[in-house]
Amino acid sequence: DAGVIQSPRHEVTEMGQEVTLRCKPISGHDYLFWYRQTMMRGLELLIYFNNNVPIDDSGMPEDRFSAKMPNASFSTLKIQPSEPRDSAVYFCASGTGFDTIYFGEGSWLTVV
Amino acid sequence: SQQGEEDPQALSIQEGENATMNCSYKTSINNLQWYRQNSGRGLVHLILIRSNEREKHSGRLRVTLDTSKKSSSLLITASRAADTASYFCATDDGNNRLAFGKGNQVVVIP
Numbered sequence: 001d002a003g004v005i006q007s008p009r010h011e012v013t014e015m016g017q018e019v020t021l022r023c024k025p026i027s028g029h030d031y032l033f034w035y036r037q038t039m040m041r042g043l044e045l046l047i048y049f050n051n052n053v054p055i056d057d058s059g060m061p062e063d064r065f066s067a068k069m070p071n072a073s074f075s076t077l078k079i080q081p082s083e084p085r086d087s088a089v090y091f092c093a094s095g096t097g098f099d100t101i102y103f104g105e106g107s108w109l110t111v112v
Numbered sequence: 113s114q115q116g117e118e119d120p121q122a123l124s125i126q127e128g129e130n131a132t133m134n135c136s137y138k139t140s141i142n143n144l145q146w147y148r149q150n151s152g153r154g155l156v157h158l159i160l161i162r163s164n165e166r167e168k169h170s171g172r173l174r175v176t177l178d179t180s181k182k183s184s185s186l187l188i189t190a191s192r193a194a195d196t197a198s199y200f201c202a203t204d205d206g207n208n209r210l211a212f213g214k215g216n217q218v219v220v221i222p
Contacts (some may be wrong), residue, residue, distance in 0.1 A: 042214040042215065043155075043200065043212040043215075093155075098210050101157065103154030105154045106153075
């Protein structure tokens, strides 16, 4: 199994640009999570999906952030427009519930 | 919100020694999980202990849970250089949210 696949692994963008992060969950997993990790705030849950439906998006910082899951094998997290304070590592994770979740390697975002 | 809080925040030990780290939480939980994160990598699930369990073992890992004190400990026995990583506890409070602590950095010196 290839695990959770995220792209890009690293992105440097200018303030105001749109950023799209992509995730392919493990096949058969019906839960998909987006987390953000920073030194200051640690690991924060942004949103999670169950069977492609967003269940809890209360962690999404503001309207600049949006996430979609058009099918069971693909999800995107979009930031538009991006700001320097969005610089962080964004993790996608998947699982069959909350007992064990499998993380991708993360997308390292720097907004300058 | 971050519920789990690991203590101590950073630990440096010699290879072969045991490493112990603690996690406290605030609300009642269904289970508590520990994850490891190597530098520049994603988190990897290590072990889960349910609220009705007091102790669990997996290889060189030993986890305890004290629900009366709302705390858990992770013991890594006979540490190796490859155990150098950050360790996170995560709590499932039954409200469909898995909350992670800030992490505990462990450095094992060869």
